Amino acid sequence: MPLRENPNQRGQNDEGQRYYRTLTRNMVLTIILVSFIPYVIVTAILLYQFHASHREKVIAHLEGLVKKHKQNIDAFLKEKLGNLSSLAKTFSYEELSNEEFLKNRLEMLQQAYGPFFVDLGVINARGIQISYAGPFQLVKASYGDSGWFKSAMKREYYISDVFSGLRGLPHFIIAVRENWLGDPWILRGTIDFVAFNNLVEQIRIGQTGFAFILNRDGELQTKPSYPVRADHEPYAAILKREKRAEDQVSTFEWTDESGVKSIYVTAFLKGGDWVLVFQQKVSDAFSDFERALRVTMVVLALGLLAILTTAFLLSRRMVGRIANADREKHMMNEQVVETGKLASVGELAAGIAHEINNPVAIMVEEAGWIEDLLEDDDFKDGANLKEFRRALAQIRTQGKRCKEITHKLLSFARKTDERVLEFDIGEVIQDIVALSGQRAKYSNVAVKLNLDNALPKVRLSQAELQQVLLNLINNALDAMEKQGGSLEINSREEDGILVIEVADNGPGIPAANLGRIFDPFFTTKPVGKGTGLGLSICYGIVKKLGGEIEVASTVGVGTTFRIKMPLEKIKAKGSENGKGE
Amino acid sequence: MPGRIKLLLVDDEEAYVNVLANRLMRRDMDVTKAYSGSEGIQALRGQDFHVAVLDLKMEDMDGIEVLKIFKKMDPKLKVIMLTGHGSAQAAREGIALGASGYLTKPCELDELVELIRKTASKEV
Incomplete structure (x- = not known):
């Protein structure tokens, strides 16, 4: 449909353009708001729910793991203690003082339980090692001044922290105190550090998860896979805690100086003397969530982009249609007016034609009458007779012309004959x-x-x-x-x-x-x-x-x-x- | 038709009736002028006419009504109707009511004279 434009419509058109632009913008905004808000909210809720349950699951898993290992380590220590205790109770001080016999017992222990015991020793009340079975030359070694001996003499069982001692290698000692003829003596075994370390070291999760054991003084009892500065936070805080119930596992998150956030799962061992620490970077621990988050964000972004595009295209098309409809309506109104005008012009013309017919008829007839009279003898010789005749003929001709015009007007206004x-x-x-x-x-x-x-x-x-x-x-x-x-x-x-x-x-x-x-x-x-x-x-x-x-x-x-x-x-x-x- | 034709001219346009009457009289007709439908009826009461020329569009009475009355008063009267352009319907109605013919106004005098003479000489 051809669009016309006349000068007094141009201003209106500018206004119209503005109106349609505003309409488009409002539609775009409405569509975006209505689609974005629920979309973003639903995504956020789902993400939050997923995050919460995922986190719960991961933490539960880590806590379970730590708890299991804590139990394993406690059981290990108890078992080793049990080995020594039964040895000390089954055999007499005299028998165990025999080095060959002791060697025999060590071999049997190693055969039965694996190479956990490095050596065995019998120590009298003065701290002198009476007999020794093991790879080192420690017979007659004197432990009278060492801390572990003093502690061991005070109670029935004793498990030391890790220390280097006389042999210059990290190890720890399990000691059992017995009496022989009124004097206390001690059977002690050394636990292989490497073998014990393996118990903890095998707790490896993801890329950054590892475990280690600290004692109450913040000294490392196992060798961690990554360097740990045990005298720094958060370890000090862990150690400051009250001794917990045996089975309790606690979890917290901590951000270190370099801004890396890690999750820590801790459990006390050995009746609260040691603490098993598992730590893993949060980004690694929740990597599944991070991945899901990335995928969700990409999908969200694509979705939002799609909504944006749709909103623009849809609004433009809709407004285009509205504009077209408006234009057509406008044109139709104009044409209705035009048609109405035409109809009234037709009626007017018909009226005028009728009214004019009579005067024209009279004029033509009067002219004819003069022509009639000119035929009379009185005028026959008139000098201007010819000119009179010409003028009268002209009047008649023009009268006829008027008649034709009025007839045309009447034809135009006439209704169709339905006969x-x-x-x-x-x-x-x-x-x-x-x-x-x-x-x-x-x-x-x-x-x-x-x-x-x-x-x-x-x-x-x-x-x-x-x-x-x-x-x-x-x-x-x-x-x-x-x-x-x-x-x-x-x-x-x-x-x-x-x-x-x-x-x-x-x-x-x-x-x-x-x-x-x-x-x-x-x-x-x-x-x-x-x-x-x-x-x-x-x-x-x-x-x-x-x-x-x-x-x-x-x-x-x-x-x-x-x-x-x-x-x-x-x-x-x-x-x-x-x-x- | 022997002798002069006696004509009754009915139209509410006085000037038109006057000039038309003059011209027709000059063409050997006895013309009686009536400036309205009722004047026409009155004239017909007083004497007989051979032909009546009747305008169909008059202020006081519809030409068709006048025609009906004319035909009732004198069934032998021959009536020629003058109509405006486009009122062929009315003219046909008139013919059905017994009018002898019609012309569209304004008409050529020669045409009118010829039609009057023809109509007058026709036997009813």
């Missing part, structure tokens, strides 16, 4: 083609008629049929006005149906418009050239006559309008077959 007449279709078509002949010639359009002369006479309002055909022919000529072309009008009978076709090879009608061409006020012609009523009037008339009108059009090929009317309804009475003469 039903009997007539021959072919003749009517020929009459109309003759009417349009001049225009067709001017537009360089060749008119071709294929009329079936055997068609029966019909009973219709001739004027209405003429109007329909004239509209269709005029439309075809309008379409071909620029390039010329050929106009073909066919009439024939098909199974009792009268078919009239008006076909042009003009530019054709775009498919988008094809469905609307019969709508009132739909026009593709510039304003003032078409009212958009022609085809809708045709449609109305053909429907009223009990027929159908259809259109087939291909852009670049041409357009064919086809009127179909059942002959049964419109056939003239007494006109059965052939010409109804």
Whole structure:
């Protein structure tokens, strides 16, 4: 539909543009808000839920692991203590003082439980090692001043912290105190540091998870996989804690000086003397979550992008449609006004024509009267007689012209004659083609008629049929006005149906418009050239006559309008077959 | 039709009636002027006419009504109607009511004279 623009509409158009821009923006914002908020909230909730449950699971797993190992280590220590205790209780001080016998016992222990015991020694109340079985030369070694001996003498069982001692290698001691003839003596075993270390070292999770044992003084009891500064936080804080119940495992997070956040799982061992620490970087511990978070963020971002795109495209398209609808409404209003104006102009013209007819008639007759009188003898010799005659003839001529003008005005305003007449279709078509002949010639359009002369006479309002055909022919000529072309009008009978076709090879009608061409006020012609009523009037008339009108059009090929009317309804009475003469 | 034609001219446009009457009288007709439908009826009461020329559009009475009355008063009276353009419907109605013919106003005097003479010479 051609858009017209006249100067006083331009301001309005700017305002319109602004209005549609605001409308688009509001729609985009609304769509984005309505979609974003729930989308983001739901994602956040799910993420939070997942994070919470994942964290719970990971921590539960770590705590379970630490607890299991704590139990394992405690059990290990208890077992080793049990080994020594049963040895000391089963055999006498004298028997164990025999080095060969002791060696024998050590071998048996190593065979039964693995190479955990490095050596065994029997020490008397003064701290002198009476006998020794093991790889070192420690017979007669004196432990009288060493801390572990003093502690061991005070209680029945004793497990030392790790220390280097006389042999210069990290180890720890398990000691059992017994009495022989009133004097206490001690059976002690040394636990292989490497073997014990393995118990803890095998706790490796992810890339950064590892475990180690500290004693109450913050000294490392095992060798951690990564360097640990046990005198720094958070270890000091762990050690400061009250001794916990045996089975309790505690978990916390701590960010170190370099900003790395780690999770710590701790459990007290050895009745609270040692603490098993498992630590892992948070990013590693919750790496599954981090991965899920990354994937979610990517999906979220893509989703938001999709919403954004959709919001823009959708809003633009919607507003485009609204703008179109508004434009059409606006045009329709204009055309309604235009049509109304035209109708009132027609009525006015008809009134004026009627009113003017009488005065013109009088003037013409008065002129005629003077002509009559001039024929009398009195005037025969008048010098200006010829000139009088010429002037009077002129008055008559101009009067006739007025009459023609008023007749045209009246024809324009006249309503279509609805009277039903009997007539021959072919003749009517020929009459109309003759009417349009001049225009067709001017537009360089060749008119071709294929009329079936055997068609029966019909009973219709001739004027209405003429109007329909004239509209269709005029439309075809309008379409071909620029390039010329050929106009073909066919009439024939098909199974009792009268078919009239008006076909042009003009530019054709775009498919988008094809469905609307019969709508009132739909026009593709510039304003003032078409009212958009022609085809809708045709449609109305053909429907009223009990027929159908259809259109087939291909852009670049041409357009064919086809009127179909059942002959049964419109056939003239007494006109059965052939010409109804 | 022997002798002069006796004509009754009915139109509410006085100037038109006057000039038309002058011209027709000059063409050997006895013309009686009536400036309205009722004047026409009155004139017909007083004497007989061969032909009446009747404007269909008058202020006081519809021409068709006047025609009906004329035909009732004198069934032998021949009536020629003058109509405005586009009122062919009214003219056809008039013919159905017994009018002899019609002309569209403004008409050529020659046409009118010819139609009057023809109508007058016709037997009813």
